Amino acid sequence: MLQVDPIIRQEKKELRKELIERLKSLDGAYRKEASEKMLNEIITQKDYLLAGTIFIYVGTEIEVDTSLIIKDALAKGKKVVVPKTIELGHMEACEIDSMEDLHPGRHGILEPENTLYRLEPDKIDVAFIPCVAYTGEGYRLGYGGGFYDRFLPRGKFKRILLAFGAMEVKKLPVDHFDEKVQGILTEKGYVEV
Ligand SMILES: Nc1nc2c(c(=O)[nH]1)N(C=O)[C@@H](CNc1ccc(C(=O)N[C@@H](CCC(=O)O)C(=O)O)cc1)CN2
Ligand SMILES: Nc1ncnc2c1ncn2[C@@H]1O[C@H](COP(=O)(O)OP(=O)(O)OP(=O)(O)O)[C@@H](O)[C@H]1O
Numbered sequence: 001m002l003q004v005d006p007i008i009r010q011e012k013k014e015l016r017k018e019l020i021e022r023l024k025s026l027d028g029a030y031r032k033e034a035s036e037k038m039l040n041e042i043i044t045q046k047d048y049l050l051a052g053t054i055f056i057y058v059g060t061e062i063e064v065d066t067s068l069i070i071k072d073a074l075a076k077g078k079k080v081v082v083p084k085t086i087e088l089g090h091m092e093a094c095e096i097d098s099m100e101d102l103h104p105g106r107h108g109i110l111e112p113e114n115t116l117y118r119l120e121p122d123k124i125d126v127a128f129i130p131c132v133a134y135t136g137e138g139y140r141l142g143y144g145g146g147f148y149d150r151f152l153p154r155g156k157f158k159r160i161l162l163a164f165g166a167m168e169v170k171k172l173p174v175d176h177f178d179e180k181v182q183g184i185l186t187e188k189g190y191v192e193v
Contacts, residue, residue: 002177011173016144019133019167023062026166034164034187035065042069045190047158047183051125053079055093055157058102058110063130064162067099074098081119084111089146092118107143121155128162129181133169138180138193141172152179160185 042048054073059066073080074097081093085106095117096102102110129148131140140161142148152159159179165186183192 004177005175008173008175012141012144015169015173016132016141019141019169020143023132023164023167026062026164030166031062031164032065035059035068037187038064038162038185039068039072041185041187041190042162043072045160045183045185047126047160048073051078053081053119053123053125055081055083055121055124055127056162057128057130058082059130060107060109064164066128066162069128069162070096070099079119081124082111083109083147083151084115084118085109085145085147086115089150091147091151093121093124093151094118121151121157124155124157126158126160127152127155128160128185131161131163131167133167133172134161134163134181134184135169135172136184136191136193138182138184139172139174139178140181146177149177149179158182160190162186 056066070080081095083091084094085091092115094112101112103113105111133141159181160183161181162185165188
C-alpha cells in the first residue's frame with residue numbers, strides 16, 4: 001500500500017480549499033487575456049512545435065481556456081489526446097478529432113464519451129498539466145484525486161504545467177509520490193525548472 005503522510009495530506013487539503021477560492025475569484029478578463037497569451041507562448045515553444053502527439057487537459061470555466069491550444073494543435077495536424085476519468089485517481093488519454101468529441105463528465109469537465117480511442121501514454125510527446133497551485137521548482141497541487149501522480153510515471157513525455165501565473169505559491173507540502181513537472185507555461189512566458 002502507498003503510504004500517505006497524514007500531516008501532509010491535511011496541509012494539502014487546507015491549501016487546496018484556499019487556492020480553489022483564489023482560482024474561482026480570478027477576473028474573467030484576466031482569464032481570457034492570460035489564456036490567449038498562453039496560446040501565443042505555446043506556439044513558439046520548442047517541445048510543442050516538434051510534438052506529433054500532445055496530451056492536454058480540457059480547461060473548465062475557472063481554469064485556463066485550453067480550447068484555443070487544442071484547436072491550434074488539431075489545425076496543425078497534431079494528434080490530440082485528453083484525459084478521460086475512469087474512476088477516482090485513474091484516467092486514460094483518449095484521442096479527439098474536434099472539440100465536438102467532448103461531453104460533460106465528472107465535475108462538468110469536458111471529456112470523450114468512451115475509451116475507444118485510448119492511446120498508450122508512451123506515445124505522448126508532450127503533456128500539458130493542470131493545477132490549482134504550483135511552485136517555481138515544478139511542484140503542483142491538483143484537486144486531490146491523485147490522477148496525475150499516477151498517470152505521469154506511465155510515459156516518458158515532456159511534462160509542462162499550464163496554469164495562470166496568479167496560482168504560483170512559494171511553497172507546497174510535498175509527499176514522496178508527488179510528481180514534478182519539467183516546464184512551466186503561464187501568461188508570463190515559458191520556463192524550464
Ligand atoms: N480540466 C481538468 N481536467 C482534469 C483535471 C483537472 O484538474 N482539470 N484532473 C486533475 O486531476 C483530472 C480530473 N480530476 C477530478 C478530480 C476529482 C474528481 C472527483 O470526482 N472528486 C470527488 C471527491 C474526491 C475525493 O473523494 O477526494 C467529488 O468531488 O465528488 C473527479 C475528477 C483529469 N481531468
Ligand atoms: N502513485 C500513486 N499510487 C497510489 N495512490 C496515489 C499515488 N499518487 C497519489 N495517490 C493518492 O492520491 C491522493 C491524492 O494525491 P494528491 O493530493 O497529491 O493529488 P493532486 O496532485 O492534488 O491531484 P491530481 O493529480 O488529481 O491533480 C493521495 O492522498 C494518495 O492517496
